[in-house]
Amino acid sequence: MTVVEVIETNSDRTDSLGCGPLRPPGAANFLPLRQQIFEYVRAAGLIARVAVAKDLAISPGSVTALTAELIDEGYIHESAAPRRDADSGRGRPPVALGVNPTAGYVAGIKLSDQAHAAVILDFAGNRIAEAVIPRKVFHQSFSQTVDASEEVLRVALAQTQLKLTDLNCVGLGLPGVIDNETGVVPWSPLVSERDFPMRAALRERIGRPVEIDNDANLVTLAEMWFGAARSLSDFVVVTIEHGVGMGLVLNHRLYRGAQGLGTEIGHTKVQLDGALCRCGQRGCLEAYVADYALVREASTALNWDRQRATEPHIMLESLYDHAKAGNAGAQAIFHRAGRYLALGLANVVNLFDPSLILLSGERMRYDYLYAEEVLSEMANLTLLSGHTPPKVEIHAWGDLLWAQGAAALALESATHTAISGSA
Amino acid sequence: MTVVEVIETNSDRTDSLGCGPLRPPGAANFLPLRQQIFEYVRAAGLIARVAVAKDLAISPGSVTALTAELIDEGYIHESAAPRRDADSGRGRPPVALGVNPTAGYVAGIKLSDQAHAAVILDFAGNRIAEAVIPRKVFHQSFSQTVDASEEVLRVALAQTQLKLTDLNCVGLGLPGVIDNETGVVPWSPLVSERDFPMRAALRERIGRPVEIDNDANLVTLAEMWFGAARSLSDFVVVTIEHGVGMGLVLNHRLYRGAQGLGTEIGHTKVQLDGALCRCGQRGCLEAYVADYALVREASTALNWDRQRATEPHIMLESLYDHAKAGNAGAQAIFHRAGRYLALGLANVVNLFDPSLILLSGERMRYDYLYAEEVLSEMANLTLLSGHTPPKVEIHAWGDLLWAQGAAALALESATHTAISGSA
Numbered sequence: 001m002t003v004v005e006v007i008e009t010n011s012d013r014t015d016s017l018g019c020g021p022l023r024p025p026g027a028a029n030f031l032p033l034r035q036q037i038f039e040y041v042r043a044a045g046l047i048a049r050v051a052v053a054k055d056l057a058i059s060p061g062s063v064t065a066l067t068a069e070l071i072d073e074g075y076i077h078e079s080a081a082p083r084r085d086a087d088s089g090r091g092r093p094p095v096a097l098g099v100n101p102t103a104g105y106v107a108g109i110k111l112s113d114q115a116h117a118a119v120i121l122d123f124a125g126n127r128i129a130e131a132v133i134p135r136k137v138f139h140q141s142f143s144q145t146v147d148a149s150e151e152v153l154r155v156a157l158a159q160t161q162l163k164l165t166d167l168n169c170v171g172l173g174l175p176g177v178i179d180n181e182t183g184v185v186p187w188s189p190l191v192s193e194r195d196f197p198m199r200a201a202l203r204e205r206i207g208r209p210v211e212i213d214n215d216a217n218l219v220t221l222a223e224m225w226f227g228a229a230r231s232l233s234d235f236v237v238v239t240i241e242h243g244v245g246m247g248l249v250l251n252h253r254l255y256r257g258a259q260g261l262g263t264e265i266g267h268t269k270v271q272l273d274g275a276l277c278r279c280g281q282r283g284c285l286e287a288y289v290a291d292y293a294l295v296r297e298a299s300t301a302l303n304w305d306r307q308r309a310t311e312p313h314i315m316l317e318s319l320y321d322h323a324k325a326g327n328a329g330a331q332a333i334f335h336r337a338g339r340y341l342a343l344g345l346a347n348v349v350n351l352f353d354p355s356l357i358l359l360s361g362e363r364m365r366y367d368y369l370y371a372e373e374v375l376s377e378m379a380n381l382t383l384l385s386g387h388t389p390p391k392v393e394i395h396a397w398g399d400l401l402w403a404q405g406a407a408a409l410a411l412e413s414a415t416h417t418a419i420s421g422s423a
Numbered sequence: 424m425t426v427v428e429v430i431e432t433n434s435d436r437t438d439s440l441g442c443g444p445l446r447p448p449g450a451a452n453f454l455p456l457r458q459q460i461f462e463y464v465r466a467a468g469l470i471a472r473v474a475v476a477k478d479l480a481i482s483p484g485s486v487t488a489l490t491a492e493l494i495d496e497g498y499i500h501e502s503a504a505p506r507r508d509a510d511s512g513r514g515r516p517p518v519a520l521g522v523n524p525t526a527g528y529v530a531g532i533k534l535s536d537q538a539h540a541a542v543i544l545d546f547a548g549n550r551i552a553e554a555v556i557p558r559k560v561f562h563q564s565f566s567q568t569v570d571a572s573e574e575v576l577r578v579a580l581a582q583t584q585l586k587l588t589d590l591n592c593v594g595l596g597l598p599g600v601i602d603n604e605t606g607v608v609p610w611s612p613l614v615s616e617r618d619f620p621m622r623a624a625l626r627e628r629i630g631r632p633v634e635i636d637n638d639a640n641l642v643t644l645a646e647m648w649f650g651a652a653r654s655l656s657d658f659v660v661v662t663i664e665h666g667v668g669m670g671l672v673l674n675h676r677l678y679r680g681a682q683g684l685g686t687e688i689g690h691t692k693v694q695l696d697g698a699l700c701r702c703g704q705r706g707c708l709e710a711y712v713a714d715y716a717l718v719r720e721a722s723t724a725l726n727w728d729r730q731r732a733t734e735p736h737i738m739l740e741s742l743y744d745h746a747k748a749g750n751a752g753a754q755a756i757f758h759r760a761g762r763y764l765a766l767g768l769a770n771v772v773n774l775f776d777p778s779l780i781l782l783s784g785e786r787m788r789y790d791y792l793y794a795e796e797v798l799s800e801m802a803n804l805t806l807l808s809g810h811t812p813p814k815v816e817i818h819a820w821g822d823l824l825w826a827q828g829a830a831a832l833a834l835e836s837a838t839h840t841a842i843s844g845s846a
Contacts, residue, residue, distance in 0.1 A: 257776025
């Protein structure tokens with residue numbers, strides 16, 4: 001592995017190139033060395049300088065100089081202590097580096113159709129508090145959404161010694177289409193308004209920097225930072241719950257698309273003029289696979305009176321029980337949803353050729369979604385089924401994983417501001 | 424813009440990370456400085472050292488040292504000459520750097536259903552020869568494919584003073600699923616065998632290094648190196664001709680997927696249990712949009728006798744003429760193909776959120792494919808049609824563009840070997 005000098009680029013740079021007959025050299029965004037070292041120390045827990053230099057292929061002199069800066073500024077500290085895991089107390093180098101957990105704090109908030117959740121992390125990534133509150137209003141207004149965000153955050157904070165002003169950054173996740181760059185929410189199924197400036201409103205309310213993103217991207221960040229995918233460079237996360245979402249990681253980075261609206265697999269069309277979707281269009285994958293798609297056929301399958309107005313998640317539970325008990329109509333609903341899910345996953349494989357697909361969501365306990373026959377149909381719908389299809393893993397998760405992803409978003413932003421902003 | 428030190432990574436590196444609780448710093452592949460400078464000089468045509476240093480944010484000392492090496496090795500030379508374009512003869516610095524065109528040569532070969540083509544480029548990217556020969560056999564065997572590749576290459580070479588041994592690398596493109604990494608072709612509509620080692624066979628036949636890739640990727644490389652997209656970092660190319668292909672450029676690089684089989688939009692499923700595709704599966708986009716899909720309905724629309732065994736491209740021409748003359752059946756065929764094309768493009772937008780889609784192919788002259796109504800239906804099938812849909816540009820092209828892409832592939836490989844291989 002050679003050490004070379006490379007230029008830090010920014011997005012403006014592209015525009016100034018392209019004047020010649022041939023392609024300009026590829027430009028990539030990468031992290032300043034200070035931040036690389038800081039994040040590597042955080043990932044390692046405790047690590048000797050010499051190991052940082054070796055693993056990152058940076059000269060020992062640069063590591064010494066940059067870690068001295070980071071120690072002076074209070075972001076990392078020297079420690080003689082063994083690793084926190086009980087199994088590795090001895091044989092460590094006498095002086096190791098670790099992130100100073102009290103160098104900063106962040107929060108992550110998840111808003112969803114059932115409940116709202118929040119977690120507080122220290123700068124080393126340790127979770128120091130968590131809270132879940134039930135959702136009060138079904139069709140929330142924009143201002144009620146800001147209220148709910150603040151409320152669950154304060155409940156989590158109350159379990160700590162921290163005040164709002166101690167938080168370097170707050171990450172907020174909600175379902176729907178979220179513009180991560182502008183902080184505007186064009187559409188969320190939780191909120192009655194459209195195109196509302198969620199990030200600006202929450203920032204004003206709590207007086208702290210805020211980052212926002214959609215549920216699928218945050219689940220993906222959580223898998224990258226804390227989950228099974230943390231050593232993979234390229235993978236896809238598909239989330240199935242109230243809707244169908246997707247997160248795409250290419251070369252260790254979340255891919256967001258040109259307008260920050262990328263990877264909306266739930267709204268790819270799987271049938272021309274097909275079933276009606278919540279987004280107002282027809283034939284979206286979501287309209288065959290998501291909860292509401294199943295629930296709206298349930299009254300036909302089970303001869304229910306539509307006027308009973310049962311809660312959707314109760315209807316879904318009941319439909320599932322009937323399918324397991326042998327009701328042919330209920331089984332037909334799950335069977336078709338499973339086949340369309342297989343089709344959607346096969347399309348992801350045909351388009352991205354990922355090494356791993358993580359199916360992630362609270363509804364993952366419904367067998368039909370990960371039944372052997374669905375995965376085998378996915379393989380059959382993949383071009384060249386003779387090739388090894390990508391691994392598919394199922395991760396059922398609760399409210400906190402997504403909130404943890406929102407906290408990871410905040411930690412990334414806070415780290416960047418703290419470690420690189422002043423460099 | 425700051426200059427920072429960054430590590431060159433390789434793909435093995437990922438596997439050695441991921442031991443800690445948090446995501447390791449993002450790792451990207453980037454070019455060594457020597458190659459960056461070389462490619463930047465090639466892109467510029469002629470450029471002063473000071474401009475290289477400024478544009479790439481590299482210290483003038485490093486530029487002087489590295490360009491001295493490249494001059495010693497014969498890859499670039501100093502020149503007092505004006506730029507080749509007539510409009511900028513004066514005001515240039517007295518000494519500029521340019522790529523030495525005779526430092527090396529590459530060839531690009533395109534195999535397709537109608538004709539085979541080849542181009543020869545010098546190391547500066549200038550095309551110095553080209554050749555097109557008609558395809559002789561419809562269902563070619565693997566060894567006939569190797570014969571045809573060698574034949575068209577020799578016809579192009581015969582127009583120059585060069586011998587086979589003067590070529591640093593040969594790029595070969597053919598339709599189908601091509602494994603760029605192993606050089607094996609799992610399936611091509613041109614060839615009767617499957618899983619044949621095309622790269623190894625051609626390399627053995629001509630005794631030169633060979634790179635192979637599929638048609639859509641090569642058209643995309645040509646657009647990146649020579650075409651309208653050369654200043655864009657992220658875009659999608661969709662090719663429509665005998666099949667439907669796609670190339671995806673993310674951050675100035677062609678995305679190939681985990682197994683090198685990525686971005687097969689033609690085989691994404693747009694209808695469960697739908698129309699039969701050449702790949703043997705049902706409901707692929709290609710089975711509604713590609714030539715053969717239209718041709719197989721033509722005999723119904725036009726009351727043709729199937730036994731007449733007309734050439735497919737003649738049937739397609741005739742179908743098109745009938746549609747323009749008002750034949751309802753022929754119009755219905757093009758109308759549906761156009762709607763499915765809109766659906767396929769909308770799926771690309773929903774999944775990638777690209778800034779530009781280039782529709783590229785020899786059949787782009789059929790209006791139905793780029794009719795206003797198709798593009799407007801695409802926008803309607805895109806989530807949040809209120810947002811600006813990405814720009815769609817139509818590029819009709821001939822045999823040579825794709826061959827030029829194959830040559831770009833060869834030039835990239837030859838440059839890397841020559842400039843970085845020994846560094």
